Amino acid sequence: MCAISSFEFKVSIVIPVFNAEKFIERAVESALSQAETAEVILVEDGSEDDSYEVCQSLNENYERVQLYIHNGHINKGAGATRNLGIQKACFDYIAFLDADDFYLENRFKEAKKVLQSTADADGVYEAIGVHFESSSEKKIWINKKNKRLITTIEDGIDPDELFWEQSPIGSKGYTSLDGLTIKKESLKKVGVFNPSLRLHQDTELFMKLAMACNLYPGQVNKPVAMRGVHSDNRITKTRPVEDSITNYKKMLNSAYEWALANGYTKEAESLKYLIKYSRIHRTSAINYNRSLVNLKQYLKTLRETPTIALEGSFYINLLKFLLKYVWINVRK
Structure with a gap:
């Protein structure tokens, strides 16, 4: 009791x-x-x-x-x-x-x-x-x-x-x-x-x-x-990179759905970008983590930048650093 x-x-x-x-x-x-x-x-x-x-x-x-x-x-x-x-x-x-x-x-x-x-x-x-x-x-x-x-x-x-x-x-x-x-x-x-x-x-x-x-x-x-x-x-334990990204993406999706359902719009937007990023990126874990640091700098701008204005510049710059790290990986 x-x-x-x-x-x-x-x-x-x-x-x-x-x-x-x-x-x-x-x-x-x-x-x-x-x-x-x-x-x-x-x-x-x-x-x-x-x-x-x-x-x-x-x-x-x-x-x-x-x-x-x-x-x-x-x-x-x-x-x-x-x-x-x-x-x-x-x-x-x-x-x-x-x-x-x-x-x-x-x-x-x-x-x-x-x-x-x-x-x-x-x-x-x-x-x-x-x-x-x-x-x-x-x-x-x-x-x-x-x-x-x-x-x-x-x-x-x-x-x-x-x-x-x-x-x-x-x-x-x-x-x-x-x-x-x-x-x-x-x-x-x-x-x-x-x-x-x-x-x-x-x-x-x-x-x-x-x-x-x-x-x-x-x-x-x-x-x-x-x-x-x-x-x-x-x-x-060491897991395949693909499995690690899949589990991580599942967690992000769960947080995104909760944020959206509970009215945390800006937070949901940032999670949406992170989810899209994890779908695109399929290089080594090291390069995944390196480029993720760069992505986080973009996510922080969501608090100050209107979503529509952000879309174009976000994906242009995202593509730039993804290509950079994929190229590094290919050369290795």
Whole structure:
């Protein structure tokens, strides 16, 4: 039974679990160590290993740990699994943690300050770091994936500008679910996660939140949580470029349809251009990313430039840099 005090900052931690038997206990204990954690909600997503048994043990040993499964104990994916956790949450604020990640000390210290001092704040985003389970994963992450050791927005951004400045529209970085603290009612306002997206549900959610809510920066210069990188998680997996672009385009389409349906016209226009671009471009991932940076500069002009006037110059310049990067690729 849910017992809520409106005078305290208490957080429901939602942890989706799939094939993470080695890491769940670490994640749960890091969440329970935070003074603001009112409950930890484990949603076991039909794992093929012993994750469910580990979750059962944690549920039995800790009063604040709750355990749920989908009907039939089937696998539904991270989006649907997090949605079930949100539905079951008893408290006004929600934070997320992947089962192979963990929180650092004072995870909610800055978030609590911002939320208590800023009347219109719906949520707070903060930085997360990387924890490598072995040296081989570190090599893949840095050398092959060209990833940073901290995931964050580069500097504090006004909530009204966040959609335009964060990835994938802007170039000032992106946020992670492990670093988000958000009002439960704000999540429901944007329709929570799209369960049809198997990848990039978090990116789509952040775009919707940036359009409809006021998200403020917390601790963005150093991590409040650590992402676990190991041989079994999707972060270290290499996918064909075509598959990556297809999944990305599906996410953009979902965000575009939501923006259009909810009256965010300029934001929908920017997403439309990004979708068209992903259909055209079929060169290497490196050149895709390089030319995407150029495209983002055009997207930012949508706030100031009438759509009709933009169309001609946009496609002329888009064609120019696409030809440039295709030519570079052909020469190689």
